[in-house]
Amino acid sequence: MGASIAIDGPASLPKTNRPRNQKISPGNEKRKTNAKTTVPNKPTFPDELGASLAEQLCTRPTPFNSSKTLTERLESAKIRQTSEIIPISGSSTRHNTEKEFSDTSSERSQSSDSTRARNKDLSSTKTVREVFHLDDFAALAALQRLILTYGKVSHMGILDKSYSFFVTKDRQAALYYKVKDHIAVMGGDPLCPPERYSDLLSEFEKWRKSLNLGIACLGAGEEFAVFARRNKWVTMCFATDRVLNPMTNPVLHSNSGKSIARNVKKLLDVKGAGIKVEAYTPTLGRDMQLEEQLLNVYDEWRDDRNNNRKGQAYITVYDPFGLPDLMTYVYTRGFDGVPNGFAALRTLGSNSGYHLDPYVASPGAPKGITDLLLYSTMALLNTAKVSYLSLGYEPLDKLGTIHGMPKALANISRKVHKKIFQEVHVSGKKGYHDKFHPDETQQSNLYLVFPPGIPSLKHMSAVAHVANIKIRQAMLARSPSPRTNKDDAETERRMSEIVEIFRKKINGGPFRESTPST
Template sequence: MTTPTESHEETTMTKKKRSRRARKGGAPAPIEIKQKKTLFVDEIGDVLVDQLLYETPNCIDDDDNIVASSLPLIDHLRNNITARPAASSCSSSATFHTTSHSSPATSVNSRERSVSPLRISAKVDVLNQNSDCFNAKAESRDQDGVYGLDDFETITAIQEIAALHGRVAHMGILDHSYRFFVNKARTGALSFKPQNGVLVIGGDPLCNKDEIPELLSEFAAYRQRHHLSIAFMGASESFLNDHAKPNGWTTIRFATERVLNPQTNEVILENSGKRILTKSRQLINKNKGGITMGVYAPAVHGINQELQTNLITIYDSWRAERNASTSPQAFITVYDPFAVPALMTFIYTRAPDGTINGFAGLRRLGSGGYHIDPCIAAPDSVNGISDLLLIMAMALLRRAGVTYLGLGVEPLQSLTSEDVTGMPWPCNKFTRGLYGHAFHRLPIGGKKAYHDKFRPDPAQDSDLYLIFPSGIPSPRHVLAMTHMANISLWKIFRADVEAFVLTRKLKAGGEVVMSVGGKKEGSTEQTDKEKEFEEEVLALHAPCVL
């Protein structure tokens, strides 16, 4: 029950409110709704999607058709697997500045025939075991079932298997030095690189989990016929628990796979990475950086040979600059970006003069996610291009609803005793010491810092392993692994010698000489010395070999 005092107070307050309203014109003041800020990543997403809308031929007059024409690429990014790249030579996406007033342009070749991607069903038996091309290849290879990226008839089959089961660790499928073993049922494959009598398998077997034992059994028969050993690089924790541990294989946890989530990433949500965003905005500002952006999906747009040639030229220039360095390098896979075009989507940037100055490749994974590699800027480009490309990748995948963008392999800085299993204690300690020594000679420490600034999703990070089914690795296994990771033992040894010479000179107070031999070696001379050095290593017995 309301007391008289409370009733009087309520009446007084009501009168005061009415009095205020009367002074303001007798009506409540309108409520101002604050406009939601448009994220930079969404602005980029608008530009990239607009290019796709207007690039598709024969669909620029009807709004409904324009919307429909954009579906193949978004569909391609989401969940459809393309059986083979389009055969037409259609121009890639035109480029635009990221501004709210920019209007999309039409395709240069807008009268060319539209090419629709072919699709396959995600069934287990993706290969036809009665296929003529497979039978012919099997006969020429003594029924071994081993193929390469140069076997053009098998490219479609390989990319279909990779589309269903591929992971980040299967980056070797774009490297022509890798081979593929296909099982008899034509439902799975192994991607491996032969080196020093050892077949190093990249990642997990490319098949369903229940098919792994049979696939490995068939591969064992092939290896026995050719007297070859085996090792795994980049195997998952699932493979470790299901196969390595039960069989007592030697394992080493050596790296982490770092992952970005384009839907929740702190940088693109503008909660972090202010410098990255500021620089990227400046680059694409028409009056400042003047950088324009483009998208190219061969399976959707058709083959644009001129664009592909330009991208490969940038990649070759980047690799040449890296190889010219005398310091040791590591984990640089030699890609053919267009080896399996149906799995790839490319984003690129152009300088104000129209020349392409950077690009990134997005490879579709079996989980529906993507792996970004390469992501490079041309040697003479302005700073910030590679960061912009990563923002562009997240913008495009964000539109497609993708939550997984793999950054690649990030090696551990050091190993603990728990990271190494299947070795006696002395061997365990020696292995950890050798790993730590090699790590500090390689320029891979900056990889973690670069990944960290983009705020990877810790919930999606995963451990990667080296696995040796034969037990403690021999010198041949060690050399095979270093080749797999593109690590030059000769360069590491040379760096050790130079460090030793530098230390002795400093202690003696003499002149410092930073290059052993006093001159820079040519590539041929360096390769010969590397081979000689490896032969000497193989001639020695490793301390841990039983």
């Protein structure tokens, strides 16, 4: 399971200036002997697990200050210089199990080709281009650089094909967005330093106005929220970014949650479940067969989720290999050698860390695979001395601070949010995250941001659509409890009030939407 770790014996004794015939008293001799004896620390289970995964991701060392990719941050990895792209399945950096089970994998791969193709077609309505220009490649290179430098957890939608990117003419700033109800909903903060926010939004506004599009933002961080409040935009704290610290995590270091570590060991026991955990990064060469197998896992998980669970909010449909240069993958194999779970790690340049999403298991996989993936990921990042692992959005059951909105309207918004939150089934996220003991000192708030003035129904509806929230369905949901039905009636009455306020605002003239200044 774990990589063997060589421990050097005691170093040769240093020479002294003691005269050759000088005698040493028994007491001094004992003290001298004790000083020479050292007992090396025995590697812990997480150490061995992290070292095993690190060996599969080794590359030539790069100083931590200038390093961005995970492979460059693994101190214990062996030096491996790669001058050209080679097939991973033929290298020594990963357990070569594909060949042994190629027949099984191929059959499974072929059977899911049509299903996955259909899912991908449904996830994107864009026209596939056949003609490209050099400027297209320049824009893509600039975009990847900006994502690598300024990427945050709120930019998770970059792997969703339904989003589009806007890059400034000088290629020094970008944002990504999705159009719903004639509103361009930005995902997260702009991909640029704060001093470029105003220029980027001005350029984006000119483009939007040509298409008669409004603007809103879902998942803005504290930096952009401060900028928005300074320019009198509306901000509403709706979620937090929960973060694990692999360097101090009590679950990984056996100070808490010992049942998780115990179950992980059982899954990895060759006499038990016999699960193997491995790591893969496309930057060392693409393994198309493995990627196909991991896509099968993702498709099966999505199908099972969609068929057996109620609709969930804040669900993103990923193309896990859409931007392979930013990604590292930890995955599991069963006895048959076929992958049955994987976790995707996306580089976050802003935090010098990683975002873990998705991390999923096949419907028929042994219980506890997602725990194993999360535990193994922490072990790997601990080996790489990485202290920031984001678990992504965790929506709040109650709205946090609201700025730029009248108090009466803010109170109604809180009640509406509470009602919707009860129906979108996101509370389970918090419970799962809590058992891994997130680092509260690294937690940060996420915001909804709207232009100055009272947000229109179009703005609210657009953000809800992007977040996969069906407002009408959530508002009309009924509980068998008579008391809750009263609450529903009161909420609907207040919803009617807010609609009337919006109508009056609309009748009074168009909404203001000014481009903020720095």
